[in-house]
Amino acid sequence: MIGIVGWGTYIPRYRIKTTEIAESWGDDPLRIKDMYLVEEKAVGLFDEDTVTMSVEAGRIAIRRAGIDASHVGAIFVGSESKPYAVKPISSILIDALGTSRNVFTADLEFACKAGSDSIVSAMGLVKSGMVKYGLAIGTDASQGEPGEHLEYSVGTGAAAYVIGSNNVAAEIKAVHPFVSDTPDFWRREGYPFPVHGEGFTGEPAYFKHVITAAKELMTELGMKPSDFDYAIFHQPNARFPLRAASILGFPLDKVKDGIVVDKIGNTYSAAALMGLANVLEKAKPGSKILMVPFGSGAGANAFYIETTDLVVEKAKMGKTVEQYLAEKVYIDYSYYLKYRKLIRLH
Amino acid sequence: MVEQNLSIPKYWRRTQQYYRLVATRCAKCGKTYFPPRRVCDCGNDALDPFELPKNGSLVTLTVLRSVSVDFEKQRPLLIGVVDLGGVKLMGQIVDCPSPTALRAGTPMEVVFRRVKEDGEHGIIYYGYKFRPVKGCES
Structure with missing residues (x-):
């Protein structure tokens, strides 16, 4: 394991x-x-x-x-x-x-x-x-x-x-990547601020990669949204993960604990992982979690994670996201x- | 060539104490040293390294408004003495815009922060600072 x-x-x-x-x-x-x-x-x-x-x-x-x-x-x-x-x-x-x-x-x-x-x-x-x-x-x-x-x-x-x-x-039971060359967002060497490729932000980048990675993972595993207790998506803002959940058929209840962007902003490489931490700190043993981090450029990794009996005890051993x-x-x-x-x- | 003003070897030799508060304790008489020493006052040269606790309490502090050039953009600078398991250590206090909320005995924690940087091109020095555990509300 x-x-x-x-x-x-x-x-x-x-x-x-x-x-x-x-x-x-x-x-x-x-x-x-x-x-x-x-x-x-x-x-x-x-x-x-x-x-x-x-x-x-x-x-x-x-x-x-x-x-x-x-x-x-x-x-x-x-x-x-x-x-x-x-x-x-x-x-x-x-x-x-x-x-x-x-x-x-x-x-x-x-x-x-x-x-x-x-x-x-x-x-x-x-x-x-x-x-x-x-x-x-x-x-x-x-x-x-x-x-x-x-x-x-x-x-x-x-x-x-x-x-x-x-x-x-929490066992990581499967990971499924989906990546393509998509010019939605970049920062050139030596330039202090990033730039959006306006026509590519959103649908062709975030949604295409997040939805495809999630769907392909679920197909590979023979699972459907109702099999999961939590779904966590990359969160450049709170609208995007809510919409991704809606497209895939996850109800709000399964998504809300994995969204922290509304309180701390987009932490980029930490964003979905921060949502996962918050979920692990609330989850019961045996919880099934779908997590789909996304990166511009563009790609997504869809994870299937299942908590074990140790998750509750370990959550108490350190500072929590809620704290x-x-x-x-x-x-x-x-x-x-x-x-x-x-x-x-x- | 990029000018470098800070001594990189001097900093590098001390990273264990700056990063993790590595102190030494005399195996014979038990005396603790921070910064770490290799020979105890009792003459014994067998000292064991150990990390100071990362939580302690404030002993005293001062607010500096006239500061050296490296810190002038960080004014006012809070400098405090924090007791970490009996070792009293001086350092910068951060995450506390209202220093009047701090008193002797306020619980403090060690945080890992940037301490100095050698201009725009030079090395960045990391090390310990302190902050109040429960925030800084008065």
């Missing part, structure tokens, strides 16, 4: 309401809220980045796994907002988490999908017997140009998963610009 042995998340403490951003730029605050269904988003302080958040989430994941950090044999980090263009996050984690030096490490990039690709990579090494445990992380502190609509949803956070075959809290959501300090737009270093400082 290969699956999730431990998990941990990190959400910065500061929040800004989307209505505050809309008022700063002269947009209609209610229209913006209705368009994205994002109430507020998490804002990292100037000293928080994808390295610091990976460390915090990784420490909780290892504690929940109940293992010594020296037993981690692989670390993969999925992110599109690395502090260094060249210098890995994963090697900093070796010393920050106190693992051994004999660890397979790499930083992965596939827009918002790379966190889930980290899980798949760790699964492969565990399944082949090359490592006992792999640490897979999705994290982002991405960029939204001030005054552009992306700014309403781009959030900050990290989610970490220890993958192994002992003391599994993070409750710990918040609101800031106004001027502090947001300062904290995210969006004012050019010399």
